[in-house]
Amino acid sequence: MMVKQRRTIRRVEVERSPRLGLIRPTRLGFRVSVRLHDGQTPEDYTRVLDKLAHAWKVHAVRLASWKPGKVVLLATLVDPLEHVTLPVLSDGLLRVRVGLLDTGAPFVIDFRAVPHWLNVGATQSGKSNLANALIVGLAPQPVALVGFDLKGGVEFTPYEARMSALATERAECAELLAELIGIIMARMALCRAHRVKNIWHSRLPESERPVPIVVLVDEVAELFLMADKKKEQEEVSAVATRLLRIAQLGRAFGIYLKVCGQRVGSDLGPGVTALRAQLTGRICHMVNDEETAKMALGDMDPGALVAARQISPAMPGTAVVIGSEGRWHRMRSVHVTEEQAEAAAATYAHLAPSWARLTGNVAAAGDLDEVDMEEFTAPDLEDLPV
Ligand SMILES: Nc1ncnc2c1ncn2[C@@H]1O[C@H](COP(=O)(O)OP(=O)(O)O)[C@@H](O)[C@H]1O
Numbered sequence: 400m401m402v403k404q405r406r407t408i409r410r411v412e413v414e415r416s417p418r419l420g421l422i423r424p425t426r427l428g429f430r431v432s433v434r435l436h437d438g439q440t441p442e443d444y445t446r447v448l449d450k451l452a453h454a455w456k457v458h459a460v461r462l463a464s465w466k467p468g469k470v471v472l473l474a475t476l477v478d479p480l481e482h483v484t485l486p487v488l489s490d491g492l493l494r495v496r497v498g499l500l501d502t503g504a505p506f507v508i509d510f511r512a513v514p515h516w517l518n519v520g521a522t523q524s525g526k527s528n529l530a531n532a533l534i535v536g537l538a539p540q541p542v543a544l545v546g547f548d549l550k551g552g553v554e555f556t557p558y559e560a561r562m563s564a565l566a567t568e569r570a571e572c573a574e575l576l577a578e579l580i581g582i583i584m585a586r587m588a589l590c591r592a593h594r595v596k597n598i599w600h601s602r603l604p605e606s607e608r609p610v611p612i613v614v615l616v617d618e619v620a621e622l623f624l625m626a627d628k629k630k631e632q633e634e635v636s637a638v639a640t641r642l643l644r645i646a647q648l649g650r651a652f653g654i655y656l657k658v659c660g661q662r663v664g665s666d667l668g669p670g671v672t673a674l675r676a677q678l679t680g681r682i683c684h685m686v687n688d689e690e691t692a693k694m695a696l697g698d699m700d701p702g703a704l705v706a707a708r709q710i711s712p713a714m715p716g717t718a719v720v721i722g723s724e725g726r727w728h729r730m731r732s733v734h735v736t737e738e739q740a741e742a743a744a745a746t747y748a749h750l751a752p753s754w755a756r757l758t759g760n761v762a763a764a765g766d767l768d769e770v771d772m773e774e775f776t777a778p779d780l781e782d783l784p785v
């Protein structure tokens with residue numbers, strides 16, 4: 400009796416070892432198919448991919464495909480993010496391929512799918528590089544660029560030729576934000592006149608469709624830093640309120656935000672917490688403290704936080720990102736120098752709409768306090784013109 404039982408157990412063990420097919424080399428590693436045993440599911444493999452990578456001494460293993468009874472595993476020998484090149488960054492209206500995901504797919508910032516983005520990272524982590532990539536990608540497109548750069552303009556002044564407006568001091572920022580709200584109001588009036596809920600609606604005549612505006616904010620903490628003097632405190636509070644309003648209303652009216660910062664914690668005031676909630680696209684570069692990573696990645700899978708903490712200073716531009724489908728990935732931006740971004744800004748300077756044109760109908764707009772937020776909505780993706 401005992402002997403019989405033992406034999407059964409042994410047979411089960413033999414059957415459960417993986418039935419590997421031929422190992423085929425790929426550009427970055429190899430692929431191998433595995434025939435599943437009865438009762439096994441692809442999830443049995445997805446759960447142990449990290450262990451497999453460890454056992455096979457490769458960078459990563461992922462499930463490339465599966466059909467009944469069979470899965471295909473793809474092993475990469477080296478990190479695909481080690482060398483990132485992408486020939487063209489512009490990828491359709493308001494879409495920029497700024498880098499590569501660790502899946503090998505390009506990472507696309509698509510402002511119409513995810514209107515507002517938060518990009519955090521320590522000094523030298525790759526924040527400016529990502530802004531450069533965005534500028535190179537957006538410069539040839541029919542969009543307006545607006546910059547907020549409180550570090551004395553060092554970040555965006557080189558690209559000023561392609562920008563429709565650039566604010567480098569707090570008082571200027573408050574003023575420029577007020578003008579952006581004026582633009583939102585005018586667009587709201589336009590949408591009302593045509594009985595549409597957003598500027599992308601097909602009922603809005605093409606000739607009247609407003610130019611989309613991408614607002615780049617460098618180092619958001621500078622905007623929120625508490626000042627001592629009463630007048631400065633009032634400025635900070637005006638800036639915080641206006642930025643939040645733009646984030647809340649912008650998506651329906653073609654105004655998109657990309658906000659950068661080393662710190663985005665609530666120590667900067669309540670305005671920052673409310674703003675963060677509106678910035679649903681997240682890019683977390685290497686950070687110095689766990690807290691900032693948590694601010695950026697929220698209550699995602701704890702694995703995202705671990706991945707963010709593991710970013711090596713030897714690979715600047717690497718980040719953990721959350722985009723439209725809400726899943727997280729490792730990403731590395733394509734290396735774009737300030738010179739390249741400056742050259743793109745100069746080449747396409749003639750495409751920058753003048754600020755006067757963008758604010759053309761503002762005087763006719765109503766009062767922001769009378770806005771019914773329910774009236775306007777972000778467009779459904781299917782409705783968007785390509
Ligand atoms: N994706 C990348 N690939 C290669 N080098 C990068 C990448 N991103 C940034 N770097 C380099 O790392 C350094 C710091 O990047 P930078 O964007 O200036 O960081 P930050 O603005 O966060 O301080 C720069 O020398 C830059 O060229």
Ligand SMILES: [Mg+2]
Nearest residue numbers: 523526527528
């Ligand atoms: Mg920088």
